[in-house]
Amino acid sequence: MTPDSTRRELLDLDTRHVWHPYGPMPATVPPLLVEEASGVRLRLADGSELVDGMSSWWAAIHGYRHPALDAALTGQAARMSHVMFGGLTHEPAIRLATTLVDITPEGLEHVFLCDSGSVSVEVALKMCLQYWRSTGRESKRKVLTWRGGYHGDTFHPMSVCDPEGGMHSLWRGVLPEQVFVPAPPAGYDAPVDQSYVDEVVRAVEEHADELAAVVVEPVVQGAGGMRFHNPEYLRVLREVTDRCGVLLVFDEIATGFGRTGALFAAEHAGVTPDVLCLGKALTGGYLTMAATLCTASVADGISRGEVPVLAHGPTFMGNPLSAAVASASVGLLADGTWRSDVSRIERGLRDGLAGATQVPGVVDVRVLGAIGVVQLDHPVDMAAATASLTSRGVWLRPFRDLIYTMPPYVSSDADVALVAEAMVATARVA
Numbered sequence: 001m002t003p004d005s006t007r008r009e010l011l012d013l014d015t016r017h018v019w020h021p022y023g024p025m026p027a028t029v030p031p032l033l034v035e036e037a038s039g040v041r042l043r044l045a046d047g048s049e050l051v052d053g054m055s056s057w058w059a060a061i062h063g064y065r066h067p068a069l070d071a072a073l074t075g076q077a078a079r080m081s082h083v084m085f086g087g088l089t090h091e092p093a094i095r096l097a098t099t100l101v102d103i104t105p106e107g108l109e110h111v112f113l114c115d116s117g118s119v120s121v122e123v124a125l126k127m128c129l130q131y132w133r134s135t136g137r138e139s140k141r142k143v144l145t146w147r148g149g150y151h152g153d154t155f156h157p158m159s160v161c162d163p164e165g166g167m168h169s170l171w172r173g174v175l176p177e178q179v180f181v182p183a184p185p186a187g188y189d190a191p192v193d194q195s196y197v198d199e200v201v202r203a204v205e206e207h208a209d210e211l212a213a214v215v216v217e218p219v220v221q222g223a224g225g226m227r228f229h230n231p232e233y234l235r236v237l238r239e240v241t242d243r244c245g246v247l248l249v250f251d252e253i254a255t256g257f258g259r260t261g262a263l264f265a266a267e268h269a270g271v272t273p274d275v276l277c278l279g280k281a282l283t284g285g286y287l288t289m290a291a292t293l294c295t296a297s298v299a300d301g302i303s304r305g306e307v308p309v310l311a312h313g314p315t316f317m318g319n320p321l322s323a324a325v326a327s328a329s330v331g332l333l334a335d336g337t338w339r340s341d342v343s344r345i346e347r348g349l350r351d352g353l354a355g356a357t358q359v360p361g362v363v364d365v366r367v368l369g370a371i372g373v374v375q376l377d378h379p380v381d382m383a384a385a386t387a388s389l390t391s392r393g394v395w396l397r398p399f400r401d402l403i404y405t406m407p408p409y410v411s412s413d414a415d416v417a418l419v420a421e422a423m424v425a426t427a428r429v430a
């Protein structure tokens with residue numbers, strides 16, 4: 001436990017100097033000071049503990065201080081923490097890339113390692129634009145996506161985020177203008193809406209000459225609204241993009257590594273995209289690293305061009321610490337225990353959240369894999385919600401009209417029940 005005076009000093013310095021995500025400077029709501037994290041528990045500087053239902057923005061799937069991940073990190077630090085990736089290579093990156101090719105949908109052969117999810121989307125879009133430029137179709141520069149998506153906070157990814165929920169109005173005139181179709185009809189099990197399919201197919205056909213790619217989050221739209229859709233729409237996208245000569249990008253930064261009940265959400269549809277983005281849980285939430293995978297055809301197209309290289313090279317590309325931890329994290333998934341954990345959590349969330357449907361102001365309760373969502377008919381009162389959740393020993397970060405959880409796969413039944421109970425109680429007060 002941190003002494004009171006140090007705690008006050010740290011929080012005061014934080015307010016004065018540290019800019020937090022999506023926040024004003026100085027912050028208007030003080031953040032909680034975390035001292036340690038272990039398993040699914042965050043220990044705060046005042047000595048209290050919270051069960052983490054967020055997995056640190058969906059990344060810490062194995063919980064904190066996992067012995068295998070700690071060992072991978074310290075073992076690698078004892079050999080080398082970093083070397084540049086231009087002209088040099090190393091076993092951690094080679095092993096990781098090979099594993100990613102092995103476990104992702106058939107046909108993805110090449111791996112570009114980068115710093116963060118947003119950058120991996122930048123790289124994916126750059127690959128697509130450069131592919132068409134290199135193959136003599138320079139007019140294909142736009143991207144089509146469906147509304148309700150989220151792909152990151154750097155500029156090209158922002159241009160394909162939901163134009164309502166994102167920052168489009170703030171950045172009008174700055175962001176490239178992309179082609180939007182309506183959000184996919186809600187519900188994993190909802191019947192396929194043929195008029196929606198027709199609309200999407202028509203849009204891709206009409207814009208094919210200017211489209212470099214279609215980019216979507218498969219099955220779950222995360223930060224754009226935590227919405228689920230029928231995987232059939234992904235098969236529709238695969239068919240029409242193939243037929244019209246448009247590349248298909250799946251952003252599995254949030255859905256990858258088991259979160260939806262399949263190792264990758266693309267598996268729900270049995271579809272291989274041309275380009276795949278991975279991040280977040282890639283390193284088990286230990287370090288920042290993301291990956292952009294592509295097919296041999298995309299890589300060949302780029303490499304046959306006038307500029308036969310992918311012009312991208314982050315300083316910390318292929319960082320050995322991140323790569324070693326990522327291989328250890330993916331290795332923990334290899335025995336398949338995650339499948340029973342995710343279905344166990346799914347059952348726990350279904351049971352625990354069932355009561356939320358009776359709460360006034362709740363418009364929808366949905367669960368898929370290790371994702372549980374309570375949607376209200378009004379924006380969440382963040383101060384009231386955080387107070388309600390923390391008083392019940394739970395850490396969640398609601399946004400807009402959503403109280404949701406994406407717990408670590410190692411959460412016990414009791415942890416899941418506690419999180420679900422806190423969500424239902426919070427729906428009443430928030």
Ligand code: PMP
Nearest residue numbers: 116117118150151152222253254
């Ligand atoms: N794509 C998706 C689907 C995401 O959920 C996120 C992060 N919430 C990103 C991209 C951006 O990743 P990062 O925050 O690591 O830049």
